[in-house]
Amino acid sequence: MRYILLLWSLFVLAGCNSMKIEDFSDKAPRLVLEDYFKGKTYAWGVFEDRFGSVRRQFQVEIDGRWDGETLTLEEYFLYDDGEEDKRTWVITKWEDGHYTGVFGDIVGEARGQVRGNALNWVYTMDLPVGDNIWRVKFDDWMFWQPGDVIINRAVIKKWGFELGTVTLFFTRERMLQEIPFSLAPASK
Numbered sequence: 001m002r003y004i005l006l007l008w009s010l011f012v013l014a015g016c017n018s019m020k021i022e023d024f025s026d027k028a029p030r031l032v033l034e035d036y037f038k039g040k041t042y043a044w045g046v047f048e049d050r051f052g053s054v055r056r057q058f059q060v061e062i063d064g065r066w067d068g069e070t071l072t073l074e075e076y077f078l079y080d081d082g083e084e085d086k087r088t089w090v091i092t093k094w095e096d097g098h099y100t101g102v103f104g105d106i107v108g109e110a111r112g113q114v115r116g117n118a119l120n121w122v123y124t125m126d127l128p129v130g131d132n133i134w135r136v137k138f139d140d141w142m143f144w145q146p147g148d149v150i151i152n153r154a155v156i157k158k159w160g161f162e163l164g165t166v167t168l169f170f171t172r173e174r175m176l177q178e179i180p181f182s183l184a185p186a187s188k
Contacts, residue, residue, distance in 0.1 A: 019141070021113050021114075021115045021118060021120045022115060023115075023118075024115045024116035024117060024118035024143075025115045025116050026116055027115075027116035027117040027118065028116065028117060029117055029144055029146065030116060030117065030144075031114050031116070031117050031118065031119060031142070031144040031150075032114075033071060033091065033093070033099060033114060033119060034064075034066040034071045034091075034093060035066075036144065036150065036170075036172070037062065037064035037066075037071060037073055038064045038065070038066045038071075039063075039064055039172070040061070040062065040063060040064075040172065040174070041061075041062040041064060041170050041171070041172055042059070042060065042061055042062070042170070042171055042172070042173070042174055043059065043060040043062065043152075043168045043169065043170045043171075044057075044058070044059045044060075044168060044169060045057070045058055045059075045060070045152070045166060045167055045168025045169070046058075046166070046167055046168070047164055047165070047166050048164050048165050048166075048167070049163070049164040050161075050162050050163055050164050055164070056079060056080065056081070057079070057080040058077055058078060058079045058080065058168075059077075059078050060075050060076065060077050060078075060168075061075075061076045062074065062075050062076075062170075069092065069093065070090060070091065070092050070093075071089075071090075071091040071092075071093070072088065072089070072090050072091075073088065073089040073091065074086070074088050075087045075088070075089065087103050087104070087105075088103055088104070089101050089102070089103045090102050090103070097113055097114040097115060098111075098112070098113050099111075099112040099113070099114070099119075099121075100112070101121070101123075105125050105126050105127065106123050106124070106125050107123075107124040107125065107126060107135065108123075108124065109123070110122065110123035110138075110140075111123070112140075117143055117144040117145070118141065118142065118143050118144075119141070119142040120139070120140070120141050120142075121138065121139075121140035121141075121142075121154075122137075122138065122139055122140070123137070123138050123140070124136070124137050124138075125137075125138060127156075134158060135158070136156050136157060136158045136163060137156070137157045137158070138154050138155070138156055139154065139155045139157070140152070140153075140154035140155075141153050141154070142170075148171065148172060148173070149169050149170065149171050150169065150170040150171075151167075151168075151169050152166070152167070152168045152169065152170065153165060153166070153167050154166040154167075
């Protein structure tokens with residue numbers, strides 16, 4: 001009986017991650033990362049722990065520059081508790097919809113692939129948690145939707161156990177409320 005339960009558990013766990021980037025090949029609109037993120041982009045999001053409790057909310061202002069090979073994203077975060085942060089992604093485009101990316105807290109590099117309207121990033125990151133640093137893995141999915149919005153969902157795991165998810169949406173239009181970023185350069 002124990003072996004049957006073990007096999008059933010492995011089957012269930014294997015089925016939990018069945019989404020594949022190829023599933024989105026025919027989906028529109030077709031995502032071109034460097035086109036979408038060139039210029040100003042804005043995002044709003046939440047972090048939910050593994051029990052579904054929202055632990056943190058945030059907004060982001062992003063300045064994107066594309067030089068023909070590399071997309072640089074300067075991200076300015078404002079969290080609901082008043083904390084501010086800045087992150088710079090440097091993303092390189094390769095053949096056939098493949099991308100690699102780095103920023104300060106990533107271990108190695110993020111590897112991503114675009115098909116249709118979707119991007120899937122996979123990376124390991126040193127994540128500050130209180131006074132500690134946790135090495136965690138991200139399975140990060142972006143979906144470009146009609147209306148020029150990208151929906152992003154990233155599952156965060158440590159030792160194979162889900163810690164939580166980050167869900168956010170991106171838009172290229174500034175929303176009604178001005179974003180009060182003190183780290184962001186002055187808007188022109």
